[in-house]
Amino acid sequence: MNFSKKLINWYSVNKRDLPWRKTQNPYFIWLSEIILQQTQVKQGWPYYSKFTANYPTVFDLAAAKEEDVLNLWQGLGYYSRARNLHASAKYIVNELDGIFPNTYKEIKKLKGVGDYTASAIASICFNEPTAVVDGNVYRVLSRVFGIETPINSTLGIKEFKTLAQKLVDVKQPATFNQAIMDFGSQVCKPKQPLCETCIFNSTCLAFNLNKVSALPVKLNKTKITEKYFNFIVFLVDGDLTLIEKRTKKGIWQNLYQFPLIESKKELTLMEITKRVKVQFELSQLEIRLFNKDVITHKLSHQHLKTKFWVVSTSNLTANTTKIKDLNNYPVPVLIQNFINDFNF
DNA sequence: AAAACGGGGGA
DNA sequence: TCCCCAGTTTT
Known part of the structure; x- marks a missing residue:
């Protein structure tokens, strides 16, 4: 046969x-x-x-x-x-x-x-x-x-x-x-x-x-790159936060995330604080790190070493989103896991 | 031809 | 930790 x-x-x-x-x-x-x-x-x-x-x-x-x-x-x-x-x-x-x-x-x-x-x-x-x-x-x-x-x-x-x-x-x-x-x-x-x-x-x-x-024979193992992701999680008046749409090409296109500060090296609290102040025009702010240990989100071709920085403020000029509406937006698993772990 | 593109599951 | 998964598109 x-x-x-x-x-x-x-x-x-x-x-x-x-x-x-x-x-x-x-x-x-x-x-x-x-x-x-x-x-x-x-x-x-x-x-x-x-x-x-x-x-x-x-x-x-x-x-x-x-x-x-x-x-x-x-x-x-x-x-x-x-x-x-x-x-x-x-x-x-x-x-x-x-x-x-x-x-x-x-x-x-x-x-x-x-x-x-x-x-x-x-x-x-x-x-x-x-x-x-x-x-x-x-x-x-x-x-x-x-x-x-x-x-x-x-x-x-x-x-x-x-x-x-x-x-x-x-x-x-x-x-x-x-x-x-x-x-x-x-x-x-x-x-x-x-x-x-x-x-x-x-x-x-x-x-x-x-x-x-x-068998089968397969060539070319993909090499993995490392990146540092710092997400800025705003808490505005207790019930609002800030999210943005990823419009550029690349991973997670058209999905949403908290404002992201990306870098090739690890950033200190001082550096994060300064960049947040400049970018969001805040004179003073209260900031704390949510995850003591860095979260490594592993994709097939890159490792994202991630920190979530929680910033409490009341005078944010950008367009905010109601925290209870967060589930209406498509987000990467990395973000969804944070939303689940963080008790807003 | 090579790189980019997610996340979960199994050993 | 590494490999694989009912692959396709872009560079």
């Missing part, structure tokens, strides 16, 4: 029961695929439930405010996914009369949709025989076929896509694509894969050459 047949047989017995497996509605499939980019099923599931409940159709999503979409996305990370999702919903409604594109080529034109997601939607919703290549597929194929080309090299990306395309069952691409991903996540796992009971273990090159833990 060939690779695809064995895989689909395995899937028919072992497929997981997931909410987005009950539909072929491209809007729902699209939603699930965007949510699941670089995100595990367990983490993405509640977000899929929230989004389908709040925005049952693409028209509802298109009509929403970006701020509300980001607020619903809060905590999931990679916030450009939410901004692109919202922009694409408006594009589908305004330019395509609300009709979801139905070919790989047209689907890929949506913001936030690359080769993987376009292949997934085209195959699952429209039976187009285009193969998905995600982290699971790289792992399964590199091991079973003993391919040592780095998966994050230009050559590797082309090589694995070509192989997957050759293997995909053109009669049932949706089943094949979901089968290989499910197999990768449940059996051919990154660590402690279930090789002893694997359906491919008699032919798997990695298993028979004892190279399972060495």
Whole structure:
């Protein structure tokens, strides 16, 4: 029996029961695929439930405010996914009369949709025989076929896509694509894969050459940078504070935060005090450090060494926000954790 | 071709 | 602590 047949047989017995497996509605499939980019099923599931409940159709999503979409996305990370999702919903409604594109080529034109997601939607919703290549597929194929080309090299990306395309069952691409991903996540796992009971273990090159833990090959570890974040938490007359929107490109674009003083080195109380006085035109102020120990917020590519400075004042000229309204604004997890820990 | 982009979970 | 996750976009 060939690779695809064995895989689909395995899937028919072992497929997981997931909410987005009950539909072929491209809007729902699209939603699930965007949510699941670089995100595990367990983490993405509640977000899929929230989004389908709040925005049952693409028209509802298109009509929403970006701020509300980001607020619903809060905590999931990679916030450009939410901004692109919202922009694409408006594009589908305004330019395509609300009709979801139905070919790989047209689907890929949506913001936030690359080769993987376009292949997934085209195959699952429209039976187009285009193969998905995600982290699971790289792992399964590199091991079973003993391919040592780095998966994050230009050559590797082309090589694995070509192989997957050759293997995909053109009669049932949706089943094949979901089968290989499910197999990768449940059996051919990154660590402690279930090789002893694997359906491919008699032919798997990695298993028979004892190279399972060495595959797939990946190059270029991202180096981590350190930054110092000092958030200024104003307390104005007991019930007001000050927040700002991150409008620049970079992390957390369009999310909100307390006024931020960023630096490459640690700043002293004196330096913080001076900068706050100048920036907010305060002659004197009462300032205290909330967290005695620095909070290191770890992202995949940078470590943010963070301090929250609490400033009490009554004569602030800037536009303040009611503390009880803070939950209306999308904020990074780092900020949300502070709001939860700090008893305003 | 390389860097940027979050956060949670598992070993 | 390190690695991985149903990747895409920008530089």
